[in-house]
Protein backbone atom coordinates (compact mmCIF):
# COMPACT_ATOMS: atom_id res chain seq x y z
CA UNK A 12 0.00 0.00 0.00
CA UNK A 13 1.51 3.33 -0.92
CA UNK A 14 1.80 6.18 1.52
CA UNK A 15 -0.71 8.44 -0.21
CA UNK A 16 -3.42 5.79 -0.25
CA UNK A 17 -2.60 4.82 3.31
CA UNK A 18 -2.86 8.48 4.29
CA UNK A 19 -6.26 8.86 2.63
CA UNK A 20 -7.39 5.67 4.34
CA UNK A 21 -6.15 6.93 7.67
CA UNK A 22 -8.00 10.21 7.12
CA UNK A 23 -11.16 8.23 6.60
CA UNK A 24 -10.53 6.08 9.64
CA UNK A 25 -9.72 9.06 11.82
CA UNK A 26 -12.39 11.25 10.22
CA UNK A 27 -9.78 13.86 9.60
CA UNK A 28 -10.82 16.92 7.63
CA UNK A 29 -8.40 18.77 5.41
CA UNK A 30 -6.60 21.56 7.16
CA UNK A 31 -5.03 24.69 5.71
CA UNK A 32 -1.40 24.30 4.79
CA UNK A 33 1.14 25.60 7.26
CA UNK A 34 2.30 29.20 6.90
CA UNK A 35 5.90 29.87 5.96
CA UNK A 36 8.37 29.39 8.79
CA UNK A 37 9.31 32.68 10.32
CA UNK A 38 12.34 33.28 12.47
CA UNK A 39 11.20 33.00 16.05
CA UNK A 40 13.30 33.49 19.11
CA UNK A 41 11.41 30.97 21.22
CA UNK A 42 13.38 27.96 20.10
CA UNK A 43 16.64 29.85 19.80
CA UNK A 44 19.39 29.21 22.33
CA UNK A 45 19.38 31.18 25.56
CA UNK A 46 16.70 33.56 24.34
CA UNK A 47 15.13 34.12 27.72
CA UNK A 48 18.37 35.10 29.40
CA UNK A 49 18.44 38.41 27.56
CA UNK A 50 15.35 39.77 29.28
CA UNK A 51 15.69 37.98 32.58
CA UNK A 52 18.55 38.07 35.02
CA UNK A 53 18.32 34.32 35.51
CA UNK A 54 18.94 31.60 32.96
CA UNK A 55 15.85 29.45 32.48
CA UNK A 56 15.71 26.41 30.25
CA UNK A 57 12.35 24.78 30.82
CA UNK A 58 10.06 27.83 31.08
CA UNK A 59 9.56 30.90 28.91
CA UNK A 60 9.31 34.55 29.82
CA UNK A 61 5.77 35.73 30.40
CA UNK A 62 3.84 37.10 33.31
CA UNK A 63 1.85 34.02 34.21
CA UNK A 64 4.17 32.08 36.49
CA UNK A 65 5.52 33.64 39.64
CA UNK A 66 9.30 33.45 40.03
CA UNK A 67 8.75 30.81 42.67
CA UNK A 68 6.56 28.66 40.40
CA UNK A 69 9.03 29.06 37.58
CA UNK A 70 11.96 27.99 39.72
CA UNK A 71 9.95 25.04 40.99
CA UNK A 72 9.29 23.73 37.46
CA UNK A 73 12.90 24.36 36.42
CA UNK A 74 14.14 22.32 39.39
CA UNK A 75 11.47 19.62 39.59
CA UNK A 76 9.95 19.26 36.11
CA UNK A 77 6.33 19.60 37.25
CA UNK A 78 3.97 22.17 38.72
CA UNK A 79 0.57 21.63 40.34
CA UNK A 80 -2.02 24.40 39.94
CA UNK A 81 -4.90 23.95 42.31
CA UNK A 82 -8.55 24.23 41.38
CA UNK A 83 -7.95 25.04 37.71
CA UNK A 84 -10.90 23.20 36.14
CA UNK A 85 -14.45 23.74 37.39
CA UNK A 86 -16.76 21.04 38.76
CA UNK A 87 -19.20 21.85 35.94
CA UNK A 88 -16.61 21.19 33.26
CA UNK A 89 -15.50 17.98 34.95
CA UNK A 90 -19.10 16.81 35.13
CA UNK A 91 -19.46 17.44 31.39
CA UNK A 92 -16.30 15.42 30.63
CA UNK A 93 -17.54 12.61 32.84
CA UNK A 94 -20.93 12.53 31.11
CA UNK A 95 -19.35 12.47 27.66
CA UNK A 96 -16.96 9.70 28.73
CA UNK A 97 -19.97 7.65 29.83
CA UNK A 98 -21.71 8.26 26.48
CA UNK A 99 -18.60 7.03 24.67
CA UNK A 100 -18.42 3.92 26.87
CA UNK A 101 -22.08 3.18 26.13
CA UNK A 102 -21.37 3.77 22.43
CA UNK A 103 -24.00 6.48 22.24
CA UNK A 104 -21.36 8.57 20.53
CA UNK A 105 -18.45 7.20 18.55
CA UNK A 106 -16.02 9.96 17.62
CA UNK A 107 -13.71 9.05 14.72
CA UNK A 108 -10.23 7.89 15.71
CA UNK A 109 -11.01 7.22 19.36
CA UNK A 110 -9.31 4.26 21.08
CA UNK A 111 -11.25 2.61 23.89
CA UNK A 112 -8.99 0.45 26.03
CA UNK A 113 -9.84 -2.22 28.59
CA UNK A 114 -7.60 -3.34 31.41
CA UNK A 115 -5.48 -6.35 30.45
CA UNK A 116 -6.96 -8.31 33.39
CA UNK A 117 -10.36 -8.31 31.64
CA UNK A 118 -9.31 -7.75 28.02
CA UNK A 119 -10.12 -11.29 26.94
CA UNK A 120 -13.43 -11.53 28.78
CA UNK A 121 -16.58 -10.86 26.89
CA UNK A 122 -18.04 -7.80 28.56
CA UNK A 123 -20.49 -5.40 27.08
CA UNK A 124 -19.09 -1.91 26.94
CA UNK A 125 -19.84 0.20 29.97
CA UNK A 126 -17.86 2.58 32.09
CA UNK A 127 -16.93 -0.39 34.27
CA UNK A 128 -14.76 -2.13 31.69
CA UNK A 129 -12.98 0.84 30.12
CA UNK A 130 -9.57 1.70 31.57
CA UNK A 131 -8.90 4.60 29.27
CA UNK A 132 -9.90 6.35 26.10
CA UNK A 133 -7.33 7.96 23.85
CA UNK A 134 -7.36 10.27 20.87
CA UNK A 135 -10.57 12.17 21.53
CA UNK A 136 -9.47 15.07 19.33
CA UNK A 137 -12.61 14.67 17.18
CA UNK A 138 -14.98 14.69 20.17
CA UNK A 139 -16.04 18.30 20.63
CA UNK A 140 -17.19 17.90 24.20
CA UNK A 141 -14.01 16.23 25.49
CA UNK A 142 -11.69 18.27 23.30
CA UNK A 143 -13.01 21.39 25.07
CA UNK A 144 -10.64 20.34 27.84
CA UNK A 145 -7.66 20.95 25.54
CA UNK A 146 -8.88 24.43 24.67
CA UNK A 147 -9.78 25.71 28.16
CA UNK A 148 -8.22 29.18 28.37
CA UNK A 149 -7.03 28.69 31.94
CA UNK A 150 -5.11 25.56 30.88
CA UNK A 151 -3.65 27.15 27.75
CA UNK A 152 -2.52 30.15 29.77
CA UNK A 153 -0.14 27.84 31.68
CA UNK A 154 0.74 25.66 28.70
CA UNK A 155 2.05 28.74 26.91
CA UNK A 156 4.68 29.18 29.64
CA UNK A 157 6.29 25.97 28.41
CA UNK A 158 5.44 25.78 24.71
CA UNK A 159 5.26 29.43 23.70
CA UNK A 160 2.34 30.96 21.77
CA UNK A 161 1.94 28.44 18.93
CA UNK A 162 0.31 25.46 20.57
CA UNK A 163 -0.63 22.04 19.21
CA UNK A 164 -2.69 19.54 21.22
CA UNK A 165 -0.85 16.35 20.24
CA UNK A 166 -2.26 13.60 22.42
CA UNK A 167 -5.44 13.26 24.47
CA UNK A 168 -6.50 10.75 27.12
CA UNK A 169 -9.17 10.19 29.74
CA UNK A 170 -7.88 7.60 32.18
CA UNK A 171 -10.43 5.59 34.16
CA UNK A 172 -8.09 3.59 36.38
CA UNK A 173 -10.13 0.55 37.40
CA UNK A 174 -10.28 -1.03 40.80
CA UNK A 175 -7.35 -3.45 40.91
CA UNK A 176 -8.39 -7.07 40.40
CA UNK A 177 -5.60 -8.25 42.70
CA UNK A 178 -3.16 -8.75 39.82
CA UNK A 179 -1.77 -5.20 40.13
CA UNK A 180 -2.49 -4.54 36.45
CA UNK A 181 -4.03 -1.17 37.33
CA UNK A 182 -0.54 0.19 37.91
CA UNK A 183 1.20 2.31 35.33
CA UNK A 184 4.96 1.64 35.42
CA UNK A 185 7.39 4.51 35.79
CA UNK A 186 8.07 6.02 32.38
CA UNK A 187 8.90 9.16 30.44
CA UNK A 188 6.22 10.29 27.99
CA UNK A 189 8.88 11.39 25.49
CA UNK A 190 9.39 7.69 24.74
CA UNK A 191 6.13 7.88 22.76
CA UNK A 192 6.85 11.12 20.92
CA UNK A 193 8.78 11.52 17.65
CA UNK A 194 9.09 15.29 17.95
CA UNK A 195 11.50 17.68 19.63
CA UNK A 196 12.75 19.75 21.35
CA UNK A 197 11.44 18.13 24.53
CA UNK A 198 11.51 21.36 26.53
CA UNK A 199 8.72 22.77 24.34
CA UNK A 200 6.39 19.82 25.14
CA UNK A 201 4.21 19.69 28.26
CA UNK A 202 1.47 17.48 29.66
CA UNK A 203 -1.58 18.88 31.47
CA UNK A 204 -3.22 16.24 33.69
CA UNK A 205 -6.35 17.13 35.66
CA UNK A 206 -7.77 15.13 38.55
CA UNK A 207 -11.50 14.51 37.93
CA UNK A 208 -11.99 13.63 41.61
CA UNK A 209 -9.91 13.46 44.77
CA UNK A 210 -6.85 11.33 43.98
CA UNK A 211 -4.41 9.96 46.51
CA UNK A 212 -2.40 6.83 47.10
CA UNK A 213 -5.53 4.75 47.74
CA UNK A 214 -6.94 5.14 44.26
CA UNK A 215 -3.58 5.35 42.48
CA UNK A 216 -2.25 8.88 42.29
CA UNK A 217 0.53 10.05 40.02
CA UNK A 218 4.00 9.27 41.34
CA UNK A 219 6.82 11.49 40.13
CA UNK A 220 10.60 11.48 40.48
CA UNK A 221 11.37 15.19 40.84
CA UNK A 222 14.23 16.57 38.76
CA UNK A 223 14.42 13.62 36.36
CA UNK A 224 13.42 15.93 33.48
CA UNK A 225 17.05 17.10 33.54
CA UNK A 226 18.21 13.69 32.40
CA UNK A 227 17.97 12.03 29.02
CA UNK A 228 15.42 9.67 27.50
CA UNK A 229 15.95 6.20 28.95
CA UNK A 230 15.31 2.90 27.19
CA UNK A 231 11.79 1.59 27.91
CA UNK A 232 10.21 -1.85 27.76
CA UNK A 233 7.58 -3.97 29.48
CA UNK A 234 8.22 -4.64 33.18
CA UNK A 235 8.25 -8.31 34.22
CA UNK A 236 5.03 -8.19 36.20
CA UNK A 237 3.60 -11.61 36.85
CA UNK A 238 -0.02 -10.38 36.92
CA UNK A 239 0.27 -8.93 33.41
CA UNK A 240 0.87 -5.52 31.91
CA UNK A 241 -1.32 -3.37 29.69
CA UNK A 242 -0.50 -3.01 26.02
CA UNK A 243 2.01 -0.22 25.43
CA UNK A 244 2.51 0.49 29.12
CA UNK A 245 6.28 0.55 28.79
CA UNK A 246 8.43 1.41 31.79
CA UNK A 247 12.00 2.45 32.42
CA UNK A 248 14.15 -0.62 32.72
CA UNK A 249 16.43 0.30 35.60
CA UNK A 250 13.55 0.62 38.08
CA UNK A 251 14.47 0.60 41.72
CA UNK A 252 12.31 1.73 44.59
CA UNK A 253 13.29 5.34 44.62
CA UNK A 254 13.25 7.08 47.97
CA UNK A 255 12.77 10.42 46.27
CA UNK A 256 9.48 9.54 44.67
CA UNK A 257 6.66 11.97 45.36
CA UNK A 258 3.00 10.96 45.45
CA UNK A 259 0.87 13.77 44.06
CA UNK A 260 -2.30 14.03 46.12
CA UNK A 261 -4.72 16.13 44.12
CA UNK A 262 -8.23 17.45 44.58
CA UNK A 263 -10.87 17.48 41.90
CA UNK A 264 -9.93 20.15 39.34
CA UNK A 265 -6.28 20.39 40.38
CA UNK A 266 -3.99 20.21 37.37
CA UNK A 267 -0.37 19.17 37.10
CA UNK A 268 1.81 20.37 34.23
CA UNK A 269 4.85 18.20 33.64
CA UNK A 270 7.84 17.83 31.34
CA UNK A 271 7.94 14.83 28.95
CA UNK A 272 11.24 13.59 30.43
CA UNK A 273 9.91 13.59 34.00
CA UNK A 274 9.80 9.98 35.22
CA UNK A 275 6.29 9.24 36.49
CA UNK A 276 3.76 6.45 36.86
CA UNK A 277 0.86 5.51 39.07
CA UNK A 278 0.18 2.89 41.71
CA UNK A 279 -2.67 0.44 41.90
CA UNK A 280 -6.23 1.47 42.66
CA UNK A 281 -7.10 -0.16 45.98
CA UNK A 282 -10.61 1.31 46.10
CA UNK A 283 -13.78 -0.09 44.56
CA UNK A 284 -14.33 3.01 42.44
CA UNK A 285 -12.73 4.19 39.21
CA UNK A 286 -10.10 6.88 39.38
CA UNK A 287 -10.55 9.42 36.63
CA UNK A 288 -8.14 11.94 35.15
CA UNK A 289 -8.17 13.82 31.85
CA UNK A 290 -5.01 14.87 30.08
CA UNK A 291 -3.54 16.47 27.00
CA UNK A 292 0.03 16.64 25.76
CA UNK A 293 0.83 19.90 24.08
CA UNK A 294 3.80 20.88 21.93
CA UNK A 295 4.95 24.07 20.30
CA UNK A 296 4.02 23.93 16.61
CA UNK A 297 7.63 24.96 16.03
CA UNK A 298 8.78 21.54 17.20
CA UNK A 299 9.92 19.23 14.41
CA UNK A 300 9.53 15.53 13.77
CA UNK A 301 12.52 13.25 14.16
CA UNK A 302 13.19 9.77 12.89
CA UNK A 303 13.34 7.30 15.75
CA UNK A 304 15.04 4.63 13.65
CA UNK A 305 18.10 3.31 15.43
CA UNK A 306 17.00 4.77 18.80
CA UNK A 307 15.44 3.26 21.93
CA UNK A 308 12.05 4.46 20.62
CA UNK A 309 12.09 1.88 17.81
CA UNK A 310 10.23 -0.64 19.98
CA UNK A 311 7.22 1.62 20.54
CA UNK A 312 7.27 2.67 16.88
CA UNK A 313 6.86 -0.90 15.74
CA UNK A 314 4.06 -1.57 18.26
CA UNK A 315 2.17 1.50 17.09
CA UNK A 316 2.63 0.50 13.44
CA UNK A 317 1.42 -3.04 14.19
CA UNK A 318 -1.78 -1.67 15.70
CA UNK A 319 -2.40 0.65 12.74
CA UNK A 320 -1.78 -2.20 10.29
CA UNK A 321 -4.15 -4.40 12.26
CA UNK A 322 -6.82 -1.73 12.03
CA UNK A 323 -6.31 -1.44 8.28
CA UNK A 324 -6.12 -5.19 7.94
CA UNK A 325 -2.98 -4.90 5.82
CA UNK A 326 0.64 -3.78 5.82
CA UNK A 327 1.05 -0.05 5.25
CA UNK A 328 4.11 2.12 5.08
CA UNK A 329 2.66 4.74 7.37
CA UNK A 330 5.27 6.46 9.48
CA UNK A 331 5.03 7.53 13.09
CA UNK A 332 5.07 11.11 11.80
CA UNK A 333 1.95 10.45 9.68
CA UNK A 334 0.14 9.07 12.71
CA UNK A 335 1.00 12.06 14.88
CA UNK A 336 0.18 14.49 12.06
CA UNK A 337 -3.32 13.06 11.93
CA UNK A 338 -4.03 13.45 15.62
CA UNK A 339 -2.40 16.81 16.32
CA UNK A 340 -4.69 19.87 16.44
CA UNK A 341 -3.75 23.55 16.61
CA UNK A 342 -5.31 25.16 19.69
CA UNK A 343 -3.59 28.55 19.70
CA UNK A 344 -1.40 30.69 17.43
CA UNK A 345 -0.01 29.47 14.13
CA UNK A 346 0.64 26.04 12.73
CA UNK A 347 4.31 25.87 11.76
CA UNK A 348 6.11 22.49 11.62
CA UNK A 349 4.02 19.93 13.44
Ligand SMILES: CC(C)CC(=O)SCCNC(=O)CCNC(=O)[C@H](O)C(C)(C)COP(=O)(O)OP(=O)(O)OC[C@H]1O[C@@H](n2cnc3c(N)ncnc32)[C@H](O)[C@@H]1OP(=O)(O)O
Pocket residue numbers: 110111112113114115118119133166188191240241242243244245318
Ligand atom coordinates in the same frame (compact mmCIF):
# COMPACT_ATOMS: atom_id res chain seq x y z
C1 LIG B 1 2.30 9.59 26.69
C2 LIG B 1 1.29 8.60 26.29
C3 LIG B 1 1.32 8.42 24.78
C4 LIG B 1 1.53 7.34 27.04
C5 LIG B 1 0.52 6.29 26.76
O1 LIG B 1 -0.53 6.55 26.33
S1 LIG B 1 0.92 4.70 27.17
C6 LIG B 1 -0.37 3.71 26.54
C7 LIG B 1 -0.52 3.78 25.09
N1 LIG B 1 -1.66 3.05 24.77
C8 LIG B 1 -2.21 3.08 23.59
O2 LIG B 1 -1.74 3.69 22.66
C9 LIG B 1 -3.46 2.32 23.44
C10 LIG B 1 -3.13 0.94 23.15
N2 LIG B 1 -4.31 0.18 23.08
C11 LIG B 1 -4.90 -0.15 21.95
O3 LIG B 1 -4.50 0.25 20.89
C12 LIG B 1 -6.07 -1.07 22.05
O4 LIG B 1 -6.72 -0.87 23.27
C13 LIG B 1 -5.65 -2.56 21.90
C14 LIG B 1 -4.71 -3.03 23.02
C15 LIG B 1 -4.98 -2.77 20.54
C16 LIG B 1 -6.91 -3.40 21.97
O5 LIG B 1 -7.75 -3.01 20.89
P1 LIG B 1 -9.21 -3.60 20.73
O6 LIG B 1 -9.82 -2.86 19.61
O7 LIG B 1 -9.88 -3.59 22.06
O8 LIG B 1 -8.94 -5.05 20.23
P2 LIG B 1 -9.32 -6.46 20.81
O9 LIG B 1 -10.30 -6.36 21.93
O10 LIG B 1 -9.68 -7.26 19.62
O11 LIG B 1 -7.96 -6.97 21.38
C17 LIG B 1 -6.92 -7.29 20.55
C18 LIG B 1 -5.88 -8.07 21.31
O12 LIG B 1 -5.31 -7.19 22.29
C19 LIG B 1 -5.49 -7.76 23.59
N3 LIG B 1 -5.72 -6.65 24.50
C20 LIG B 1 -6.80 -5.88 24.59
N4 LIG B 1 -6.64 -4.96 25.53
C21 LIG B 1 -5.41 -5.16 26.04
C22 LIG B 1 -4.67 -4.54 27.05
N5 LIG B 1 -5.14 -3.53 27.75
N6 LIG B 1 -3.43 -4.99 27.30
C23 LIG B 1 -2.91 -6.02 26.62
N7 LIG B 1 -3.57 -6.66 25.64
C24 LIG B 1 -4.81 -6.22 25.37
C25 LIG B 1 -6.68 -8.68 23.45
O13 LIG B 1 -6.67 -9.64 24.43
C26 LIG B 1 -6.46 -9.23 22.08
O14 LIG B 1 -5.46 -10.23 22.13
P3 LIG B 1 -5.46 -11.50 21.14
O15 LIG B 1 -6.80 -12.11 21.32
O16 LIG B 1 -5.22 -10.95 19.77
O17 LIG B 1 -4.35 -12.35 21.65
Ligand SMILES: Nc1ncnc2c1ncn2[C@@H]1O[C@H](COP(=O)(O)OP(=O)(O)OP(=O)(O)O)[C@@H](O)[C@H]1O
Pocket residue numbers: 182183184185212215216218234235246247250256258275276277278279280
Ligand atom coordinates in the same frame (compact mmCIF):
# COMPACT_ATOMS: atom_id res chain seq x y z
N1 LIG C 1 9.18 -2.94 38.10
C1 LIG C 1 8.72 -1.72 37.93
N2 LIG C 1 9.08 -1.02 36.82
C2 LIG C 1 8.60 0.22 36.61
N3 LIG C 1 7.77 0.85 37.44
C3 LIG C 1 7.37 0.22 38.56
C4 LIG C 1 7.81 -1.10 38.86
N4 LIG C 1 7.24 -1.47 40.03
C5 LIG C 1 6.49 -0.44 40.46
N5 LIG C 1 6.55 0.57 39.57
C6 LIG C 1 5.87 1.87 39.63
O1 LIG C 1 6.49 2.68 40.59
C7 LIG C 1 5.59 3.72 40.96
C8 LIG C 1 5.67 3.97 42.45
O2 LIG C 1 5.24 2.83 43.18
P1 LIG C 1 4.76 2.94 44.66
O3 LIG C 1 4.88 1.60 45.27
O4 LIG C 1 5.40 4.11 45.29
O5 LIG C 1 3.25 3.33 44.43
P2 LIG C 1 2.06 3.04 45.33
O6 LIG C 1 1.20 4.26 45.24
O7 LIG C 1 2.51 2.56 46.64
O8 LIG C 1 1.31 1.91 44.58
P3 LIG C 1 1.50 0.33 44.64
O9 LIG C 1 1.59 -0.03 46.09
O10 LIG C 1 0.31 -0.17 43.96
O11 LIG C 1 2.77 0.00 43.91
C9 LIG C 1 4.21 3.29 40.44
O12 LIG C 1 3.97 4.04 39.28
C10 LIG C 1 4.42 1.84 40.07
O13 LIG C 1 3.56 1.50 39.01
Ligand SMILES: O=C(O)CCC(=O)C(=O)O
Pocket residue numbers: 168170172183188217275276277288
Ligand atom coordinates in the same frame (compact mmCIF):
# COMPACT_ATOMS: atom_id res chain seq x y z
O1 LIG D 1 -3.15 8.57 34.95
C1 LIG D 1 -2.18 7.82 35.08
O2 LIG D 1 -2.20 6.84 35.78
C2 LIG D 1 -0.91 8.16 34.35
C3 LIG D 1 -1.00 7.88 32.90
C4 LIG D 1 0.25 8.20 32.17
O3 LIG D 1 1.22 8.62 32.72
C5 LIG D 1 0.28 8.01 30.72
O4 LIG D 1 -0.67 7.44 30.15
O5 LIG D 1 1.27 8.39 30.10
Ligand SMILES: [Fe+2]
Pocket residue numbers: 186187188275
Ligand atom coordinates in the same frame (compact mmCIF):
# COMPACT_ATOMS: atom_id res chain seq x y z
FE1 LIG E 1 2.75 9.23 31.23
Ligand SMILES: [Mg+2]
Pocket residue numbers: 278
Ligand atom coordinates in the same frame (compact mmCIF):
# COMPACT_ATOMS: atom_id res chain seq x y z
MG1 LIG F 1 3.94 0.23 46.28
